[in-house]
Amino acid sequence: MYIVPESEVQNLITPDEAFDAVESVFASMAKRSAYNFPVIREAIGHADALYGFKSGFDRESLALGLKSGGFWPGNTKRGLTNHQSSVFLFDANTGRCRAVVGGNLLTALRTAAASAVSIKYIARKGAKTIGIIGAGHQSAFQLRAALKQRQFERVFGWNIDPSMLSRLEGVSSEAGLPFEAVELEKLGAESDVIITITSSFSPILKASQVRPGTHLACMGTDTKGKQEVEAELVATASIFTDEIAQSVSIGECQHAVAASMIHQDAVVELGAVINGDHPGRLSEEEITLYDGTGVGLQDLAVASRIVELAIKSGAAKNIDF
Ligand code: NAD
Numbered sequence: 108m109y110i111v112p113e114s115e116v117q118n119l120i121t122p123d124e125a126f127d128a129v130e131s132v133f134a135s136m137a138k139r140s141a142y143n144f145p146v147i148r149e150a151i152g153h154a155d156a157l158y159g160f161k162s163g164f165d166r167e168s169l170a171l172g173l174k175s176g177g178f179w180p181g182n183t184k185r186g187l188t189n190h191q192s193s194v195f196l197f198d199a200n201t202g203r204c205r206a207v208v209g210g211n212l213l214t215a216l217r218t219a220a221a222s223a224v225s226i227k228y229i230a231r232k233g234a235k236t237i238g239i240i241g242a243g244h245q246s247a248f249q250l251r252a253a254l255k256q257r258q259f260e261r262v263f264g265w266n267i268d269p270s271m272l273s274r275l276e277g278v279s280s281e282a283g284l285p286f287e288a289v290e291l292e293k294l295g296a297e298s299d300v301i302i303t304i305t306s307s308f309s310p311i312l313k314a315s316q317v318r319p320g321t322h323l324a325c326m327g328t329d330t331k332g333k334q335e336v337e338a339e340l341v342a343t344a345s346i347f348t349d350e351i352a353q354s355v356s357i358g359e360c361q362h363a364v365a366a367s368m369i370h371q372d373a374v375v376e377l378g379a380v381i382n383g384d385h386p387g388r389l390s391e392e393e394i395t396l397y398d399g400t401g402v403g404l405q406d407l408a409v410a411s412r413i414v415e416l417a418i419k420s421g422a423a424k425n426i427d428f
Contacts, residue, residue: 108428111417113209119416122252125216125409130224130381132165132408133349137378141165143350143402146357148177148330155180161403164199172196174210174406188244190214194410204428208410215245217405219252221349222302222324225397226256228380229347229387230300230322238263238298240291240312240335241305241327242271249302249326250278262286263294267305291316303327303335314340319392325359326399334362336396342368344396345389347377349405358400374398 111119135141141163148159162173176192183189192210197203226234234257239250242264250262262284264275272288279286294301295316303312305327314337317323323344327335341363348354355364355371363369377397379385388395417423 108204109206109414109418109423109425111206111208111413111423113211115417115422116209116212116413119420119422120213120216120409120413122216122219122248124412124416126220126223126252128408128412129217129220129405130227132168132170132404133224133376133378134381135165135167135378136350136402136404137376137382137384140167141404143353143404146353146403161401161406163403163407165404165407168408168411169199170196170404170407170411171199172407172410174214174403174410176210190244194406196407196410196414206410206414206423208413210406210410213406213409213413215248217409218245218326218399218401219248220409221399221401221405222249222326222397223252223256224381225324225347225377225399226253226300226322228377229395229397230257231320231388231391232257234299234322235260236263236297236299237261238265238289238294238301239275240265240294240301240303242266242268242274243304243306245304245326247274247278249304250275251282253300253302253324254282254284257300259284263289263298265289265291265294295321300324305335306333307335308333310334310337312336312340314343317394319394322388322395322397324397324399328359328361328398329357329401331357331361335359338363338366338368340394341396344394346374346396346398347380347387348374348398349377349400349402351376353400353402354398358398359396360398
């Protein structure tokens with residue numbers, strides 16, 4: 108069995124390789140050759156922790172396994188990241204545990220890759236401005252991956268605590284782009300692409316603040332009750348997602364579906380656009396929304412790539428198990 112520790116992951120996989128892995132597994136999901144198993148997520152009644160696992164199987168790549176972990180709010184005080192996860196891969200022919208991979212950086216890369224894939228396929232080709240709502244740990248990964256998809260010229264940022272926006276300013280200056288901290292009205296009025304990546308449980312962005320032609324990638328809502336944009340905005344948009352079952356139950360679409368403003372038939376898998384089975388954006392005026400809920404197969408796809416690279420470079424520890 109191979110072990111790839113968290114500390115090695117950054118030396119092995121690039122954001123571009125994570126992008127390719129996620130793009131490819133979304134395509135497999137839409138072809139029904141890869142599927143996710145039901146997600147388990149529980150408050151364990153200890154250390155205020157939320158623990159769970161996401162799992163699945165890709166019959167094309169034979170990636171089989173799970174990502175297990177969750178959120179431990181007391182970790183910061185211990186000098187640890189609050190979000191903790193590990194990926195376990197199994198041999199699809201024998202069921203033997205094949206590898207364990209540190210899942211923290213992997214999660215950030217696979218989540219950023221998902222919104223970037225949505226921008227590649229659905230945002231307007233001429234998009235020049237990008238707005239990021241949220242300035243936590245994930246936001247920097249989101250912005251870096253998004254900037255590769257279009258010739259962006261300006262970056263806008265909003266966060267409930269504006270002092271955190273220096274993180275996005277830093278990423279923008281790395282890319283040689285001007286950054287402006289703005290109110291939501293300006294962010295909505297001037298951004299061609301908007302990414303939301305917060306832990307909010309109530310809508311931040313209103314339908315009236317978003318102009319025609321915008322592409323939104325809503326990435327923070329991955330649990331029942333969370334919400335980043337008004338349900339009216341979801342109902343106005345052409346909606347794409349990683350997995351429809353998650354989108355309507357734990358994703359941004361949950362609220363519009365519960366209010367009967369949309370039916371789940373209105374939600375299209377991004378993989379169908381990647382495969383050429385759905386045209387994606389239909390006009391320059393359409394508002395498109397990608398509901399990125401985060402699926403286990405994304406984790407397995409990126410972890411499998413990391414293991415391949417680790418074996419090749421000698422970074423994987425091989426133990427008898
Ligand atoms: P973080 O704790 O580092 O940052 C949280 C961000 O949310 C900060 O910008 C914070 O200011 C903002 N925020 C918190 N409460 C808010 C509120 N009530 N209103 C507005 N903004 C608020 O977290 P992170 O690692 O950057 O992750 C951000 C979110 O993305 C989390 O909710 C996480 O669960 C989610 N996430 C989703 C996926 C996915 O695949 N969809 C993957 C990983 C993380």
